[in-house]
Amino acid sequence: MLPPRVELETVKVLKQLSKTSRALAELKGYAETIPNKNILLNAATIIEAKDSSEIENIITTHDDLYRALNKSIYASSSAKEVANYRSAMWKGCEIVRVSKIITINMIKIIQGIIEKNDAGIRKLPGTVLQNDKTSEIVYTPPEGFDTIMDYMSNLEKYINDDVDEVDPLIKLAVIHYQFESIHPFYDGNGRTGRIINILYLLLKGLLDQPILYLSSYIIKNKADYYRLLQEVRTKNAWEEWVLYILTAIEETSMETLGLIKKINIEIEKMQIEIRSSLPKIYTQELIDLLFYEFYTKTSVFEKELSISRKTAVSYLTQLESNGFIHSEKIGKERIYLNYRLLNLIKSKSSTSI
Known part of the structure; x- marks a missing residue:
């Protein structure tokens, strides 16, 4: 006891x-x-x-x-x-x-x-x-x-x-x-x-x-x-x-x-890069959403940014075309990965499987 x-x-x-x-x-x-x-x-x-x-x-x-x-x-x-x-x-x-x-x-x-x-x-x-x-x-x-x-x-x-x-x-x-x-x-x-x-x-x-x-x-x-x-x-x-x-x-x-410091650096870098290459879609809310988890999907963009599905697809397509994310098809759904954040998480984990 x-x-x-x-x-x-x-x-x-x-x-x-x-x-x-x-x-x-x-x-x-x-x-x-x-x-x-x-x-x-x-x-x-x-x-x-x-x-x-x-x-x-x-x-x-x-x-x-x-x-x-x-x-x-x-x-x-x-x-x-x-x-x-x-x-x-x-x-x-x-x-x-x-x-x-x-x-x-x-x-x-x-x-x-x-x-x-x-x-x-x-x-x-x-x-x-x-x-x-x-x-x-x-x-x-x-x-x-x-x-x-x-x-x-x-x-x-x-x-x-x-x-x-x-x-x-x-x-x-x-x-x-x-x-x-x-x-x-x-x-x-x-x-x-x-x-x-x-x-x-x-x-x-x-x-x-x-x-x-x-x-x-x-x-x-x-x-x-x-x-x-x-x-x-x-x-x-x-x-x-x-x-x-x-x-x-x-x-x-x-x-x-x-x-934490590395994540902050990546957030700041992406802010600068997206503001420069995709100024029409840049918002702080978009940056936060990309780093909220290391993956996202169309329905999440649609809901969290209060935009139409068509606009959400357009945003994600532009982000992928410019190398900020990459996508993968899982079943019938397409998932978009923030590989910068994912790589940081992998490097911090005890194993990088």
Whole structure:
């Protein structure tokens, strides 16, 4: 049960906490200057949805992902799972902003969207965590609905209660460990836990927008992630685990800041180029729409720019002819890709499949 009966704020942890806090504050401050935050939010959530799912060996390509986001029947099942993760993330952010707390029911809603079922908290015995390569059982999480609910109630209280005055970034490491160890659901625990991370940062005001995600760092350091989780269980090795999470937040903050700056540069370049080559169709709304997601379609242009279908087709044709976008036929529908944004997203993702 929480809180852990160990000293979490060691000298090493506090030294790393200082660096992590600075990096996160810089990211938050710069993100606040972005005129259209939806552009950044979409890019960040697409990257996280793909990377977080990849940790669970749910592999998809960016090309397949936009089919899923477009609810295409041609999308793979893996891509649809990634799209579900993104939907769950948005839902969680929406609830936290209104409720100002993180509850068991909210966590159940998030997991239900990820897995597309309402199985809820585990009731049946037999859940074990195994080594992927050897099939050796490395950990058996708590069993029994009442026992699991006791642990979850304790976690809920710890998340929302600050009586221990531990820094929120250190608490995030504890929360993530505890949720993964309770393993309350039959499936989707890892992805649900990583959404809880970002919701906690929003809850504590450390970020205003859900733009920081640790999945890319975890993929690059996956063996350490699972090793350190297990060493907290077997050796009570909290310091190294907390340092891992703090380092992940620091490095991911710096990477995300770099991505935001690159997106801004591409937006400014496209503004100048379209204003010069296609002045009759140029508007700021058009630029925002091209960067809102890395794909678009005629019906979206028609609706968002309040123009006729004929005009929307004309705009997209001109943009493609001038090299700003390129199109692909999916079934009966034509999708238009902003390859500049797509390439940035691919370069930020842990893999550029």
